[in-house]
Amino acid sequence: MTFKHSCAIAALMAGLGPAAYAEDLNALIWCDHADPELLEPFETAHDVRVNVKEYEGTAAGLTLLEQSRPGDWDVMVIDAVDVGRAVERGFLAPLPEGTAPTADYFPEVLLEDHVTINGTTYAAVEKFGYNTVAYNKSAVDPADMTSLAALWSGKYDGRIAIYDYYLPVLGLVGLNAGVDTTDLDAAALETLRDPLMQLKAASKQVSDVVGSQTALATGEVDVLIGGGEWLTAVLNAENPDLDWTIPEEGGLLWAQSLAIVEGTEKPELAAEFIKYVTSPEGQARLATSSCYWGMPANKAAGDVLSDAQKDILRWDDQAEYLTRAQLYPVPDADTDAAMQDLWTDMLQN
Amino acid sequence: MSIEAQEKRQGVALVTPALLWTLVFFAVPFGAMALMSLAHLEGREIVQGHDLGNYLRIFTDPSLRRGIFVSLEITATVTVISVLLAWPLAWIIATRVPQRWRRMVLLLAVLPFWTSYVVRSYSWALVLGEKGVVMNALVGLGLLAEPVQIMATRAATVTGFVHFFVMLLTLTIYSNLIQLSPNYARAAQDLGASQWQVIRLVILPLTLPGVMTGAFLTFVLCIGDYITPQILGGNNELTLPQLIMLQLGRRGDYPMASALSIVLMAIVTLAYAASARWLKMERV
């Protein structure tokens, strides 16, 4: 009886299965690329099905590639600062010239030093934003938030959440201690241990996107270090008091890029996908994804986005923000391991 | 060929597929993992080897070592609380609830089993938050002056776990209780025992095998779970499964993840050895 019943359900569901496409494009992505609103126009236009797999953190992405065979993946989203790491291990294919409309880009986020290696371009930046301080302006004094030091002042003890990603938060702790992200090496890292532990002691939780949003939106915490527009934008309609700022010490600039994976059997289609995502329409959809918002790298997306959306993204403030933000730290393997060890120690204590 | 030999041959033929499956997809992978635990990560590459470096680190690195204790403490707390809550519940259902309501009450008791496991943990996050249902009610009724923090603490993790295991244990203890002949209790009462004495001296010892089996299952499932502490614990301390997933997800350190898994496995084996004399695993 159960068997028959289940078969009936299965048969019913099979009828509702996905439409058939001529081809597949396999993409290793972050969650903001999973929206049907972003993928469907491309799928229809090219009669292709985009299969997406989310990953978290460059190390995990590279491990996934290592365990795959050539041809398993066609495109991937990768932190712009980590493109070098992936190229070094032979995972990325050169990007055909003219794939991304870089002439229309915000010049600060071209990041040629990072996506171009020995004269060959491997990736196109697609989206950027900031890891700084997000807060509930009805519960904290916005004036305090102009300095990172407020988080260590004791005034907000027990009302702070830490975003659970080691690179940006260690970067911010560094900025507060006067260490630029480019100088964040193993020796500098040891000096950050005490301030990091103090921050943990002053905080209520270390949480992922949803945990942080929940805590901030429900007033369980009032300040989130590591947060930014990408986290508060989707909650804007619900709680307009959620705000973010780049304090005087600076903030961290995150930039994600798209690249063709070496060994793909569909390099043209992969390039078409990158062309689509970096086009003004693709950029606007990506910027306002349901997972998180972020600034489009292509300025021309401004013509597609509504004024309200641009307000939330703080389109007009970007020039100033970009001069004050620093890129993510780019640790070598040993420093990266040391950073993760430090982060684990922080979580565990 | 003798009938007995033929019987044996057919018996073996019937068992073989299941044994083969267990060998190929359980024993062999386990061996592969044990081997991997002896390798190590050099830079970002896995270097095969056979040293005990990973194990040494687990017992010397304070953060990793603490993971073992965090896991043990949480699991022990959960197991004890769950048994203490579930036993009376099973007893009440078995003895106080009228026969015709029992199935209904039991079904109701396991109702939350039927929602998705991941969502169940998440729904506790909504209930236990400072603006959640519980705090709202307590403050609203004037029982609390202001909300206290439960979410993102060990208490939240324990609550989520206990919720699940009370359901599981109530079932195992209940099925144990209804198998007991009422004659035992009656005989004891005839001999002048009070109701409390009957429970303590007669019924409780008789349900020990069921309780121990359920408690062991609770132990195994609880110590190996990733979801509940990850969603409810607020990352303020890390259990072994969280440490394992951290090694996998963030660093791609398979050797260390494997070594931590072997340690987890060893703990469960020790627990099994300690409680084996009361367990009836084949009768679960």
Place this chain on the structure above:
Amino acid sequence: MRYLSWVYLLALFTFILLPVVTLVVFSFQDGRLPVPPFKGVTFEWYAKVLSDRAMMEALFNSLIVALLSSLCALTLGFLAASGLARVILPGSALMRGALIAPMTVSYLIIALGLLQMFNQIGLRPSLLATGIGHVVINLPLCFAIIYAAIGEHQKSALKAARDLGAREWQVLWLVAAPMLMPSLAAAFFLAFTFSWDEFIIAFLLTRFDVTLPVEIWSMLRSGLSPETNAVGSLVFLVSIAIVVVLELTLFRKGSK
């Protein structure tokens, strides 16, 4: 004492049902945050879930994996239980122990081992890999339930069938299976539930095609929304419907 019993019963039921009730109530929340205050009723989130392509595919995948893996575990467990119940083989106890062993191992460990083995032999993470893992965890369960159900009475009935000249497959299919139907159904049902709701094995062993728990997990990681409540409530409703149907048909006959 009597009075106290009912208070206790009520208190524990509140505890047990509280999260589920909250979950369902706030799946109707008219707003983005599934926490009090309740702002009004909307079906928006249900509509969203039902039109979510990835979610519906994951649901379908979960059904297929649960169905096939529990059938496979049931068959293997049934054969093994019949074999071991039939004759005393040398090493019987050892074989039983080996078959039960995976039950005492955390799912995470089973998943990690399989992941590494599959990597080495080049089997990519997929629903097939997940299904294999689910058979590993459900085989001991099916075996234990069926083995426990074969008592002296069943053994002699099987022996009689054989003595009357029935072939082995006939004994299994025409005598043993119908006789053990209640425990076969229970084993299948439990295995189906475990596979349906299993997270960590499916999380580590799938790639594009994921099962429902994995899809819900990635939804949970990507933003707070009553949509998660809606998915949970839907799964809940479907499960209850199945339980009620089973209760009205299968178990009613079986238990009385």
